[in-house]
Structures are given as structure tokens and as C-alpha cells.
Amino acid sequence: MGILNVTPDSFYDGGRYMDPGQALSKGLEMAEQGADILDVGAESTRPGAEPVDPREEWRRLGPIVGCLAQKGLAVSVDTYKADVARLALEAGAAMVNDISGGTMDPELPTVAASFGAALVVMHIRGTPRTMQVDPRYDDLMGEICGFLAGRAEAAVIAGVAPDSIVIDPGIGFGKKPEHNLEILMNLDRLRELGYPVLVGASRKSFIGLLTGEPPEGRLAGSIAVAAAAALHGAELVRVHDVRETRAALAVADALRRSRAVKR
Ligand code: HH2
Numbered sequence: 001m002g003i004l005n006v007t008p009d010s011f012y013d014g015g016r017y018m019d020p021g022q023a024l025s026k027g028l029e030m031a032e033q034g035a036d037i038l039d040v041g042a043e044s045t046r047p048g049a050e051p052v053d054p055r056e057e058w059r060r061l062g063p064i065v066g067c068l069a070q071k072g073l074a075v076s077v078d079t080y081k082a083d084v085a086r087l088a089l090e091a092g093a094a095m096v097n098d099i100s101g102g103t104m105d106p107e108l109p110t111v112a113a114s115f116g117a118a119l120v121v122m123h124i125r126g127t128p129r130t131m132q133v134d135p136r137y138d139d140l141m142g143e144i145c146g147f148l149a150g151r152a153e154a155a156v157i158a159g160v161a162p163d164s165i166v167i168d169p170g171i172g173f174g175k176k177p178e179h180n181l182e183i184l185m186n187l188d189r190l191r192e193l194g195y196p197v198l199v200g201a202s203r204k205s206f207i208g209l210l211t212g213e214p215p216e217g218r219l220a221g222s223i224a225v226a227a228a229a230a231l232h233g234a235e236l237v238r239v240h241d242v243r244e245t246r247a248a249l250a251v252a253d254a255l256r257r258s259r260a261v262k263r
Pocket of ligand 1: 005011012041120
């Protein structure tokens with residue numbers, strides 16, 4: 001899943017794709033490099049971010065979602081707002097990526113269901129504005145699995161087909177660096193819920209803490225995390241750098257398959 005943020009303030013690609021022409025070129029480039037899904041977002045959800053008005057969100061998204069979908073590409077819209085999701089699905093998006101797991105706008109799963117769209121159900125603790133204020137867990141994996149199981153069930157009750165649901169532990173969304181590492185090493189717990197697992201760790205700050213690099217210097221660390229996530233059971237990874245990640249995943253996938261070979 002290639003990331004395309006049409007925002008002025010995303011933590012890595014903010015301000016680069018506000019011009020629809022540039023956004024479109026980036027989307028097409030990622031598709032050529034091997035992205036199976038293009039995840040287009042118009043509100044940064046980095047720690048401390050403030051919500052964007054839904055009309056402004058759609059003003060940014062509209063030209064991009066429609067154009068990419070018309071080219072036959074699988075477009076995901078990164079929004080937690082049902083009204084924005086509806087407009088994107090009408091314009092041809094095939095997936096809604098909801099960082100709140102349906103908790104911020106309970107109508108969102110119903111909207112996804114009415115279009116027969118795929119739905120990413122992500123775990124978050126709090127809101128982007130508050131989530132990194134000393135997050136604590138008694139049982140990290142148990143609490144994330146409980147949340148995702150409940151939210152996926154709510155989506156199914158709203159009419160989303162179970163095989164259209166993807167779950168995501170929400171790396172960096174109400175998590176300390178050590179939480180992110182523990183999640184990445186325990187993805188098999190999430191797989192037990194029976195849904196494909198998505199991991200989005202690309203260029204996030206815990207990688208910077210490990211490598212000492214700013215977002216611009218976190219490519220190598222991000223590739224290491226994507227490969228590790230794939231080896232531990234992630235079926236999808238959400239990344240800024242499609243070509244490099246594709247190559248790493250080809251190797252990780254070969255390694256994973258060879259584990260299954262019995263001699
Ligand atoms: N991370 C971000 C945004 N959306 N969606 C899912 N499913 N999983 C994630 O981990 C995830 C997400 C944050 O990253 P990014 O879009 O690069 O930055 P920003 O929120 O600043 O736009």
C-alpha cells in the first residue's frame with residue numbers, strides 16, 4: 001500500500017503533493033513501482049495534529065481519488081469521517097482506511113458496507129491530538145486484539161463482508177516506542193483474529209529513535225521494519241517508498257516460504 005498524503009503538514013511527505021498534478025504523478029509512479037493499493041489521505045494524523053474540516057478534506061482529495069480510480073487503480077481513502085468516505089467511494093475508491101476503527105464516526109462502517117468496499121480497522125488509543133500523552137497498557141497485545149476483534153465485529157454487523165476487513169495495530173497511535181517493537185514481534189496474535197494484518201511503520205519516529213535519523217533518513221530502517229513485519233505475518237504494509245519496499249518484500253517472502261518447506 002503506497003502512501004499519498006495531499007496535506008500541507010504530514011510528518012514526512014507534507015506539502016509535496018498539494019498540487020493535484022504532482023499528486024497524480026506520485027500515485028501513478030507508486031503504482032508502476034508495484035503498489036497494489038494507493039492510500040490517499042488529506043488529514044495528517046501525526047501526534048498532536050488537529051482535525052481538518054470535512055469540506056476541506058474532500059476539496060484536497062476529490063481530484064486525486066477520482067483520477068486514480070478512473071485509471072483502474074485500487075484507491076484507499078485514509079479518513080475516519082463517514083461523509084468523506086462516501087464521497088470518495090462515489091468517486092471510485094475501493095477501500096476505506098479508518099484509523100479509528102469506527103470509533104470516531106460510527107456511521108463509517110455502514111457507508112463502507114453500502115458500497116461493498118474494503119475496510120481497514122485500525123487500533124488507536126485516544127485521538128491524534130492526545131494519543132502520545134503517556135500511553136500505558138496492562139496487557140498490550142490483549143488490549144489491541146480485544147479492540148480490533150470488537151471493532152471488526154461491529155463492522156460485520158454494519159454489513160461489511162468479513163473477507164473485506166483488514167486489521168491494523170496502529171503503530172505510533174497511542175504507543176510508546178517499546179510498544180511498537182512488541183507489537184511488531186507479536187503480529188501472530190493479531191493473525192489469530194482471522195483477518196489480514198496491515199502494518200504502517202514507514203519513517204515513523206520510533207525508527208528515528210533507533211537510527212538517530214530524521215524522517216528523510218529513515219528509508220533503511222523502514223525497510224527493515226517492513227521486512228520484519230512481513231516475516232512475522234503482515235499481509236499488507238503501508239509505505240512511502242514502494243520500489244525499495246517491494247524489493248525487500250520479495251526477499252522476505254522467499255524467506256517466509258522456505259520456512260514452510262519440510263525436508
Ligand atoms: N499511519 C498514518 C496514517 N494512516 N493508516 C493505517 N491504517 N495505519 C497506519 O499506521 C497509518 C495510517 C500516519 O502516517 P502518514 O500518513 O505517513 O503521516 P501523517 O499522518 O502525518 O499524514
